[in-house]
Structure formats: structure tokens, C-alpha cells
Amino acid sequence: MKDNSQTLSCVMIPVSRRQLILPNVSIAEVVDYASSDAGVGAPDWLAGRLEWRGLNLPVISYDAANGGNLTVPGENRGRIIVLNTISENSKKLRFIALITQGIPSQVRINEQQIKPLDGEKGPADLMQIDVDGEAAWIPDLDYLESLASEALV
Numbered sequence: 001m002k003d004n005s006q007t008l009s010c011v012m013i014p015v016s017r018r019q020l021i022l023p024n025v026s027i028a029e030v031v032d033y034a035s036s037d038a039g040v041g042a043p044d045w046l047a048g049r050l051e052w053r054g055l056n057l058p059v060i061s062y063d064a065a066n067g068g069n070l071t072v073p074g075e076n077r078g079r080i081i082v083l084n085t086i087s088e089n090s091k092k093l094r095f096i097a098l099i100t101q102g103i104p105s106q107v108r109i110n111e112q113q114i115k116p117l118d119g120e121k122g123p124a125d126l127m128q129i130d131v132d133g134e135a136a137w138i139p140d141l142d143y144l145e146s147l148a149s150e151a152l153v
Contacts (some may be wrong), residue, residue: 006110006111007108007109007110008023008108008109008110009023009024009106009107009108010022010023010024010106010107010108010109011023011024011027011081011104011105011106011107012104012105012106012107012131012134012136013081013098013100013104014100014101014102014103014104015062015063015098015099015100015101016063016068016069016071016101017063017068018135018136018137019134019135019136019137020062020136020137020138020139021107021129021131021136021137021138022083022138022139024106025084026083026084026086026141027081027082027083027084028082028083028084028095029052029081029082030079030080030081030082030100030104031050031052031079031080031082032079032080033072033073033078033079033080033099033100034050034080036048036049036050036051042151043147043150043151044061044064044070045060045061045064045065045070045147046058046059046060046061046147046151047059047060047061047064047070047072047099050080050082050097052082052095052097055094055095057082057095057096057097057148058096058097058147058148058151058152059080059097059098059099060096060097060098060099060144060147060148061098061099062098062099062124062139062144065123065124065143065144065147066122066123066124066125067122067123068122071099071101072099073099073100073101073102077101077102077103078099078100078101078102079099079100079102079103079104080097080098080099080100081097081098081100081104082095082096082097083095083096083097083098083141083144085141085145085148086141086142086145087141087142087145087146092149092152093145093148093149093152096144096145096148098144107131109131109132113131113132114129114130114131115129115130116128116129116130117129117130117135119135123140123143124139124140124143124144125137125138125139125140126138126139126140126141
């Protein structure tokens with residue numbers, strides 16, 4: 001009998017209160033944490049800006065966008081993940097950036113490894129899943145992109 005199961009290469013992304021999971025193809029690059037100050041009057045979720053490949057990207061704190069506090073990574077552990085955008089605004093905003101609280105790790109998953117979990121969702125959460133006994137959150141990229149679009153104006 002032929003095995004039709006397919007695996008998907010993903011990245012587990014540590015943030016303050018949870019771990020995110022995204023497919024590898026959604027990530028353009030992972031860079032060391034370095035961003036400029038967000039400035040006076042900036043939204044709570046805006047951690048600053050990142051000069052990346054000639055672009056000035058808004059850096060989003062997932063924790064703050066999800067109703068928590070903006071937490072800046074310490075001890076050289078944090079990274080910034082540059083994500084490809086997926087929404088209709090992708091012509092205007094091709095990339096967004098998220099702060100991590102540690103170094104992202106690779107994982108390969110298949111459908112049998114994923115189980116939806118019930119958990120309280122924040123505005124930046126799409127769904128919580130169990131991946132081989134480890135809880136992970138799928139972020140709502142449309143929501144995060146809408147926040148980044150606000151920061152462009």
C-alpha cells in the first residue's frame with residue numbers, strides 16, 4: 001500500500017508566552033535582533049523598525065499584538081523573523097518582521113502529528129495545535145499584516 005502522507009517543513013518560533021509555528025516558505029529570513037526605536041506615539045505592538053534589504057520594516061511584538069506586553073529579547077537570544085506577506089496588500093507591504101524570544105528551530109510535521117487544541121485565543125492567534133505533545137500557535141498573519149500596514153502610514 002502506498003503511503004500518501006506528506007510532511008511540511010516548519011519553524012517553531014519562541015515568543016514570550018507561547019511558541020508559534022509557521023511553514024518554512026512563509027519565512028524570508030531570520031536576522032539578529034536589532035531595531036530602531038519605535039518613536040513617540042507608536043502603537044504598543046510596534047517594537048521598532050528594521051532596515052532590511054533596502055526596506056524599512058515595522059517590527060511587531062507578537063506578545064503585545066496579542067494583548068500582552070512588549071518584551072524585548074535579552075542576552076543576545078532574540079532574533080527577528082522577516083515574513084513574506086500573503087494578503088491583498090502584498091504589493092504595498094511585501095514583508096513584515098516579528099521579534100522572537102529565542103532561536104527558532106526547524107521541525108517537519110505531517111497531518112497525523114497535528115491535533116487542534118482548545119485554548120483562549122488572542123487577536124493575533126489563528127489556532128492552537130498540539131505537535132507531537134508540544135503546544136504551538138498558528139499566528140493570524142492577516143491580522144499581523146493589517147497592523148504592519150497601519151505602521152506604514
